[in-house]
Amino acid sequence: MSGDEADTADHPVRVVLAKLGLDGHDRGLKVVARMLRDGGCEVIYLGLRQSTESIIAAVEQEDADIIGLSMHNAGHLTLAPKMVKAVADAGLDVSVIVGGIIPDPDVKTLLDAGVAAVLGPGASSDEVVAIARSVSRR
Amino acid sequence: MTDSSGSPSQEWKDAYEASPLREGPFETMSGIPLDAVYGDAEFPGQFPYTRGIHASMYRSRFWTMRMFAGFGTAEDTNARFKELLRAGGTGLSTAFDMPTLMGRDSDDEWALGEVGRAGVAIDTLDDMTDLFADIDLGGVSTSMTINGPAAILFAMYVAVAENSGVDRSRLAGTLQNDVLKEYQAQKEYIFPPRPSMRLVTDVVSFTTEQMPRFNPISISGYHIREAGSTAAEELAFTLANGFAYVEAGVAAGLSVDEFAPRLSFFFNSHIDFFEEIGKFRAARRIWARWLSERYGAVDERSMKCRFHTQTAGVSLTAQQPEVNIARVAMQAMAAVLGGSQSLHTDSYDEALALPSEKAARIALRTQQVVAHESGVASVADPLGGSDYVEWMTNEMERQAEEIFAHLDDIGNGSILEGVYAGIDNGYFVGTIADSSYRFERAVNAGQRIIVGVNDFTDGSDDQTELLQIDQETENIQLKRLAETMQQRNDEIVEESLSVIRRAAADSSTNLVPPLIEAVRARATEGEIVHALTDIFGTYVEAAIV
Numbered sequence: 001m002s003g004d005e006a007d008t009a010d011h012p013v014r015v016v017l018a019k020l021g022l023d024g025h026d027r028g029l030k031v032v033a034r035m036l037r038d039g040g041c042e043v044i045y046l047g048l049r050q051s052t053e054s055i056i057a058a059v060e061q062e063d064a065d066i067i068g069l070s071m072h073n074a075g076h077l078t079l080a081p082k083m084v085k086a087v088a089d090a091g092l093d094v095s096v097i098v099g100g101i102i103p104d105p106d107v108k109t110l111l112d113a114g115v116a117a118v119l120g121p122g123a124s125s126d127e128v129v130a131i132a133r134s135v136s137r138r
Numbered sequence: 139m140t141d142s143s144g145s146p147s148q149e150w151k152d153a154y155e156a157s158p159l160r161e162g163p164f165e166t167m168s169g170i171p172l173d174a175v176y177g178d179a180e181f182p183g184q185f186p187y188t189r190g191i192h193a194s195m196y197r198s199r200f201w202t203m204r205m206f207a208g209f210g211t212a213e214d215t216n217a218r219f220k221e222l223l224r225a226g227g228t229g230l231s232t233a234f235d236m237p238t239l240m241g242r243d244s245d246d247e248w249a250l251g252e253v254g255r256a257g258v259a260i261d262t263l264d265d266m267t268d269l270f271a272d273i274d275l276g277g278v279s280t281s282m283t284i285n286g287p288a289a290i291l292f293a294m295y296v297a298v299a300e301n302s303g304v305d306r307s308r309l310a311g312t313l314q315n316d317v318l319k320e321y322q323a324q325k326e327y328i329f330p331p332r333p334s335m336r337l338v339t340d341v342v343s344f345t346t347e348q349m350p351r352f353n354p355i356s357i358s359g360y361h362i363r364e365a366g367s368t369a370a371e372e373l374a375f376t377l378a379n380g381f382a383y384v385e386a387g388v389a390a391g392l393s394v395d396e397f398a399p400r401l402s403f404f405f406n407s408h409i410d411f412f413e414e415i416g417k418f419r420a421a422r423r424i425w426a427r428w429l430s431e432r433y434g435a436v437d438e439r440s441m442k443c444r445f446h447t448q449t450a451g452v453s454l455t456a457q458q459p460e461v462n463i464a465r466v467a468m469q470a471m472a473a474v475l476g477g478s479q480s481l482h483t484d485s486y487d488e489a490l491a492l493p494s495e496k497a498a499r500i501a502l503r504t505q506q507v508v509a510h511e512s513g514v515a516s517v518a519d520p521l522g523g524s525d526y527v528e529w530m531t532n533e534m535e536r537q538a539e540e541i542f543a544h545l546d547d548i549g550n551g552s553i554l555e556g557v558y559a560g561i562d563n564g565y566f567v568g569t570i571a572d573s574s575y576r577f578e579r580a581v582n583a584g585q586r587i588i589v590g591v592n593d594f595t596d597g598s599d600d601q602t603e604l605l606q607i608d609q610e611t612e613n614i615q616l617k618r619l620a621e622t623m624q625q626r627n628d629e630i631v632e633e634s635l636s637v638i639r640r641a642a643a644d645s646s647t648n649l650v651p652p653l654i655e656a657v658r659a660r661a662t663e664g665e666i667v668h669a670l671t672d673i674f675g676t677y678v679e680a681a682i683v
Contacts, residue, residue: 021236021248021250021251021252022236022237022239022240022242022248022249022252023236023252023256024324024325024326025325026325026365027364027365027366027452027574030571030574030575030683031366031574031575031578033683034575034683035578037683043683045681045682045683046681047679047681047682048325048679048681049678072256073236073252073255073256074252074255074256074491074492074607075236075251075252075255077251078250078251078252078609079250079251082250082251101456101489101490101491103490103491103604103606104490105604120456121455121456121489122455122456122457122588122591122592124582124592125578125579125582126582
């Protein structure tokens, strides 16, 4: 830390974005990547076919505050909690955000399981950036 | 057919009169009799087929109402298939789950949480047998949406049919088997592009010799568009991939007219009505010209761009989902006015979950309203001759030709090499991501209105009944896979996998016959993919935003 207060307050939010598992729908994630970048966040885009291990490794290496996962093939109830557990097991203080096709009843299940926020289809650029800032633990 | 200049095309007239017609009457609901086509400049069924590939178009028969379905176990999907056939569907279309699409068995650690979720889980021939139980494969046509491991699922389909007494020569259907667009848009690749093309051309050669009614590739723009391309990019990338398959088939020793008649296409029908219609019309004209002029086809059937259409899943909104029924109806209408040979209409709940049975039925009913009530099927290419529609058709063609010129250039005179180069250098994924972001920004800025999303947002979102796949599916499938593996003879399986490795290493061997032998021995999809990756390797995409 430099001790410069303004610097610390303005520290950009660092987000690791990934598709966890086999799902190849990456349009939404790429759009979110650009929205966050345009909104002043730093984006580490891992892309397709990531495992919880590869995501954790990226978070540690890049000192990220948020993991953004995109899910479009109904695997979220299994995969998202697995990610949350992997974060806890690694002793990291990192929020997990899930975006994609998440049926309403599952949103609460995911939040109860420790997911910090769920972004539905149609979330605007402002909403995406605001949610990223609000869940960032910096 | 008659016109102000008094010169109907005799050629068209002869072809029309030779066509079988469905029951009419071909008149408006008020009783005004209708000609089969209007205008005198171009005619349907005649080169370059801008106005349609048949002289009589939908007067002979409606498009095939082919509803895409697949979820849970093979038994679950088999029940949905039978329900769709009972409800008047006229062809089957199979959605596989993500592990199956990626060549992984249900017990693979990567399959966790994805078994049977977004499609049906298939591991071995036993699952494929259940999928088509009590359905006469000699009597229906079946489409299978699978790409990376397409040859393996194709081998299973042939084996299931033959076990039920249907000779492979009688099988009708379509295998998507379009690997090129996987590297560009859908991202369900396994092997690198060139060995993947080897598998594709092996299936093309095999069907050319033995399965005259089977379409070995469905060259798909659908996923390119869903990934965010513009209409013209969808058109151009898809047709360029088509040219690439033609060049690959010729390089494998086939003549164009031997296999091009069985190449078929698959387009998206998005929400901008006239742009879509122009795109469909331009697709036919471009394909006809290129096949004739560049690739030297002489058989008319090689020049006819036959295509399936699906309404745009990405245009569906999670907000006020019932409004999607209206979107789908307009998109279905554009597909029909554009001359599609078959159509899948999306269910209104697809932005929320997999289609429920009710939503799937409404989607099919939407097509039936277009076919039987709207009257648009009585006259071929009813919008042809409109200054706007003709202009849009020309504009689509112009934009596509620019892209072909670029690919031809980076491929040094070969579209196939141009497509490989565009995959390697990120041209396709980059172009699509740029177009996608441009669209999202317009929505964000309110320059483009999406009803219920960024305007007209009042109105509570009623809870829609959603289809949910429970964890039990995965357990059932794992048990089933274990049973099959216990009952089979492992030695025969190992030997069949060795044969596959040897065949993969020798590009002069067609891989399809050894694949059929292996699936008969109950080798799993995942085992066969492993045998192939031993020789072919795997593909990893560079992560580019």
